[in-house]
Amino acid sequence: MTEAEIIQKIKKKGFKITSQRRAIIEALLVPDRPPTAKDVLEIVRDKYPDVSLDTVYRNLNLLAEIGCVIKINLKNSETSRFEILKRHHHHHLICLGCGEAVCLEKCLLDMHADVLNDKGYKIVGHAFEIYGYCPSCFNAAEKSKEV
Numbered sequence: 001m002t003e004a005e006i007i008q009k010i011k012k013k014g015f016k017i018t019s020q021r022r023a024i025i026e027a028l029l030v031p032d033r034p035p036t037a038k039d040v041l042e043i044v045r046d047k048y049p050d051v052s053l054d055t056v057y058r059n060l061n062l063l064a065e066i067g068c069v070i071k072i073n074l075k076n077s078e079t080s081r082f083e084i085l086k087r088h089h090h091h092h093l094i095c096l097g098c099g100e101a102v103c104l105e106k107c108l109l110d111m112h113a114d115v116l117n118d119k120g121y122k123i124v125g126h127a128f129e130i131y132g133y134c135p136s137c138f139n140a141a142e143k144s145k146e147v
Contacts, residue, residue, distance in 0.1 A: 001085050003029060006068045013066050023047050024059045034072055034081035034092070034101045072101055072129065091128040097137025104130070 001009075006025050007017055015021075027043035028035065035043075041056045060082050063069035072081040072092055081101050093102045109116075109128060116123055133141065 001068055006063070006084070009066060009068055010063075015062065015066075020044065020048055020051055020055060021059050023051075024056060025063070028063075028069065028082060028084050034083035036079050036081055036099070038079075040082070091130070093130045093132065095134040095137055096131050097133050097141070100134050102134075 003022075003025055007022070010017060010021070023044045024040055027040045030043060037053060037056045037060055040060065041051065041053050044051050044056065060069060060071070064071045064082070068085055069082050070085055072083060072094070079099065081099070083101075091104045091107060093104055094100070107128075109123075113123075
């Protein structure tokens with residue numbers, strides 16, 4: 001979604017477009033990986049130093065509720081990442097060490113759609129994340145074992 005599409009959807013749902021809300025949306029569009037609420041806060045505080053983490057969370061959760069943002073829950077963590085809903089469906093590969101989230105451009109479930117259809121299920125949605133260690137975290141863990 002573009003910034004304009006998000007703003008239009010917020011207005012359509014009856015919510016106001018505040019300057020802080022607009023800054024939060026802009027912050028979500030900047031990173032090359034899905035940011036955490038704290039990442040968004042750091043970006044927004046450049047423009048609005050008094051914005052609180054609670055304000056960021058409230059807005060991110062609102063954007064998720066109205067379908068503009070997806071919330072990526074990290075395994076074994078209280079932290080989530082947030083990503084603007086894209087036109088194409090995709091999943092994430094998430095590092096358990098540093099929390100990096102990499103987009104997987106192909107949906108692995110699509111490869112098994114025929115099996116699911118054979119079971120008689122009408123799939124309406126799903127969430128799928130793969131957890132592991134990025135090369136940096138894996139190499140660091142391997143080096144610490146050598147000591």
